[in-house]
Amino acid sequence: MSLPEYIPEIKSFLTEHGFPEQVDAAVILGSGLGSFGDHIENSDTIPYEDIPSFPVSTVEGHSGSLIFGEVGGKSVVAFSGRFHHYEGHDFAKTVLPVQLASVFGVNKLIISNAAGGINLRYHVGDLMIIDSIIKQFMMVSEPAVSTWSSRFEEYALEVKQIARDLGIETQMGTYLYVKGPNYESKAEIKAFRKMGGDAVGMSTAPELIEAAKLDIKTAAISLITNAAAGVTGEKLDHAEVKEAADKKKEVFARLVKGLIQQF
Known part of the structure; x- marks a missing residue:
């Protein structure tokens, strides 16, 4: 490709x-999760704005920097901040971190995000391993669903086992994508x-989808940082x-470091 x-x-x-020229693993850090960069040893940080052709992340909770270093002897590049379609980037630009990971020859990619909980059994603070996605209003091509879905479900089960071995409790579920930037209505969540x-x-x-291609x-891991609209009756913030x-x-x-070592 x-x-x-x-x-x-x-x-x-x-x-x-x-x-x-080559990196073992790449990590995309979602909203509020940039502190993982503190766990990268012998690190070198470059602000996105200093990198040619790199977009700049404008979302609160995204520092907007590329961090290279080591975790447990593995070379790692971390994207502290991502690019959202609602910020004005086309979908081709939002997947730049995945494409850059590819040219650095990474053998594992760890994607994280902050997400709203829809499942009524979920609580704020839960870590959800994504085993499937629902795409709303997304205009990107994707690989054959049958091969991708089965392979991604296998990856999710492997992540679940690694988390279990580390003594970390996780959920496993379906991530529903929306374009944003506004939070969803109660009717939409229902x-x-x-x-x-x-x-x-x-x-x-x-x-x-780009990683599959x-x-x-x-x-892929979601941190449930809030209950989605209508779940608790509280205003989203x-x-x-x-x-x-x-x-x-x-x-x-601890989970990401375990995945870098074992996934």
């Missing part, structure tokens, strides 16, 4: 600034629950995201 010409150009820029959605968010699905082994992420950051970091 051919990649946009700016992807190898970005790689050249990064290797000229000390990045290696409909999404009937469709089979367990959590809802404004990212990740395009990245998962590029044949990258991928784990982005501050909830940061608060929930802060409470779970050490458990999240």
Whole structure:
């Protein structure tokens, strides 16, 4: 599969600034989860705005920097902040981190996000391993669903076992993608629950589809940072995201480090 010409150009820029030609693992950090960067050893950080052809993340809770270093002897590149369609980026640009991971030859990609809980059994602070997605209003091509779905479900089961071995409790469920940026209405959440959605968010699905097209082994984890509209009757507030992420950051970091080593 051919990649946009700016992807190898970005790689050249990064290797000229000390990045290696090949990296073991890549991590995309969602809202409020950027503190994982503190767990990367011997790190080198480059702001997105300093990288040619790189978009700039404008969302609260996304620092907007690329971090390279090591975790347990494995070379890791972490994207502290992502690019959302609702920020004005076309879908081709939102998957830039996945494409860059591909040209660095990563053998595992870990995608995280903050999501609203739809499943009434979920609680704020739960970690949900994504084993399926529902795509709403997304205009991107995708690989053959049969092969991708079965393979991704296998990856999710592997992540579940690694989490269990680490003593970390997780949920497993379906992530429903919406374009945003507004939170969903009560009626929409009710409909999404009937469709089979367990959590809802404004990212990740395009990245998962791109990773499948590029044949990258991928784990995807949602941190349930708030109950979706109509679940509790409380008004939704982005501050909830940061608060929930802060409470779970050490458990999240332990799971990601385990995945870097074992996935």
